[in-house]
Amino acid sequence: MHDIRLIRDNPEEFDARLARRGAEPVAATILALDEERRALTTRLQELQSRRNEASKAIGKAMGQGDKDTAEALKAEVAEIKAEMPQVEEREKALGEKLRHALAVIPNIPADDVPEGADEAGNVEIASWGTKAAFDFEPKEHADIAPALGMDFETGAKLSGARFTFLRGHMARLHRALGQFMIDHQTQQHGYTECAPPVLVRDEAMYGTDKLPKFAEDSFQTSDGRWLIPTSEVSLTASVMGAICDESALPMRLTALTQCFRSEAGAAGKDTRGFIRQHQFEKCELVSIVKPEDSEAEHERMLKAAQSVLEALGLPYRTMLLCTGDMGFGARKTYDLEVWLPGQGAYREISSCSNTGDFQARRMNARYRPEGAKKTEFLHTLNGSGLAVGRTLVAVIENFQRADGSVLVPDALAPYMGGVSVLEPQS
Template identity: 80%
Template sequence: MHDIRFIREHPDLFDRALARRGAPAAAQEIVALDAKRRALATRMQELQGRRNEASKAIGQAMGKGDTDKAEALKAEVADIKQSLPALEEEERELGQELDDTLARLPNIPAEDVPEGADESDNVEVTRWGTLPEFDFSPREHADFAPALGMDFETGTKISGARFTFLRGQMARLHRALGQFMLDHQTGRNGYTECAPPVLVGDDAMYGTDKLPKFAEDSFRTTDRRWLIPTSEVSLTYSVAGEIIDEASFPIRLTALTLCFRSEAGSAGRDTRGFIRQHQFEKCELVSIVRPEDSEAEHERMTRCAEEVLEALELPYRKMLLCTGDMGFGARKTYDLEVWLPGQGAYREISSCSSTGDFQARRMNARYRPEGAKKTEFVHTLNGSGLAVGRTLVAVLENYQQKDGSVRVPEALQSYMGGLERLEPGKG
């Protein structure tokens, strides 16, 4: 959500910021709605004040025996009482229209975010690792993983397209990756492990900017709850409506949960393999910090995600997303893209975003700076540390062998009971 005061005072700056994201100017419409609502609120206050004055004057007139004046005042009070409900409803509707307009506008980008229309305008920041060399032509995971326990056919039979049934050694490797990520982020990087609900209400989805814009991208239950697209929703919304003690900062939360996405806007993309699923697991990272600390926290969070890739010895590159490729609620985003030899390309495996106070305003999450009388909105950040399924794909493709087996990265072997290799046909 945007700061209406900033829009009111700096309409041109706001429209220029929207233009950087490819969004049309909106300040004039917003300021007009706001002015109309404020004028109506002022009129209501005036009428309520006049009603109170007239009510007192009735008693005074009656005390003086001036019945004509008293009756006139009673009629005036009755008229005011009759008109107020309609004005209150009009103000409510204007306020809702204003909130709806603001809620559909993307966050404004940080000044150092490069301008661009799409992913082709993203900027590579760093690159890590040496690309693996093979004495055979490396294959995509979908071509050899079924023999190792990645069962696409059974997943489709049970649930339809974009669901996969993992068996035996493949299921264990998937679990090992998630546990390794969670242990790394809690033990090394100080995140607090959480086990949040994966079913949430409208307020949680709205507060974390997933509604109203992305309703079609999520699954909804018959009792009107939402399956989380990521535990960012549950973790971030845990501070909704609170005034946080400044001594509590930074708040760093992590969770390994199932995530659910309808992928409504990705028709035809990554339909083959394990890259884009309706159900997947992710080790989420969320930070709640003071505004002055959010930039440094963004760099730290991204580094926490990078460490997992380096521990698994997976080559990757860090990309700064341009204005046209950032997520709706993001102010600045780094994507980590892992190398997939089978595709001969880097593919996104983590996205770490700073949202500023965009989410905090929507869910009214504040803190009181030491010595200050007024509260301020916190800043929120979220990232993947990492997406488990995509990391599984990266391990399979980077560690594949000519005979169809896959070496287990050294960092995961203790999680696999000492197993050093996945072999075809073995459970």
């Protein structure tokens, strides 16, 4: 959500900054709605003031025996009382219309975000690791994993496309990855482990910019709650409506949860394999900080996500997303893309975004600087540390062997109960 005062103060600059994302100008529309709503607010205040004045004058006229004046004033008050609900209703409707118009405007990109229309404009800023050299033709995970316990057929039979049933050591490796990630982020990077709800109300989804724009990408229950597309929603919305003490900042929260996405905008993409599922696990990172700390926190969060890939020995590259490829609520985003030798390509495995005060304004999440009376909006950041299913895919493809087995990365040994290799089952 944007501060409407910024649009009022410099509408041309706002539209120019928004244009960097390829968005159409909106300032004129917003200001027209704002002006109309403010005019109604003024009219309502005038009516309330005149009603109070006339009511007092009625008593005075009656006391002076001036019945004609008193009756005229009573008629005026009656007219005012009849008009006020109409003005209030119009003001409320316009306020809601203005609120919706502001809610669908994406965040403004940071000054150092590169220009670009789509992912082709993203900039590689770093890479890590050496790609494995195989003495055989590496396969994609979808060709290796079924013999190891990744059962696509049963998942589809139970729930339809984009669901998978994991068995045996494959299920254990998946669990080990999630446990390793949550332990790594809490023990090595100071995040506080949380176990939040995976069902949330509209307010939590709206506050974290998932509504109204991305309603079709999420699942909703029959009682109106939403299955979270990421625990960013639950973790970030935990400060919804709050006024935090400065001493409580920064808050660094992490959770390993199930996530649910309808993938409505991904028709035809990654239909084969375990890359894009309707139900998946993710270790999420959320930071809630003072405005002056958010840029440094963004770099810190990026390193926390990178360190998981490095601990697992998975080659990756770090991309700075361009203006046309960033998420709706982000002002700056780094993507981590892991190398998948079976595909011969890098694939996204984590996004780390700084949203500035965009989400905090939607949630009315603030803090009070020490010694100050006035509150300020918080800054919120979120990132994957990491997506468990995609990490499992990366492990399978990078640690595959010619016989179809897969080595378990050393970092996962404490979680695997002595299992060091996943062997194909006949």
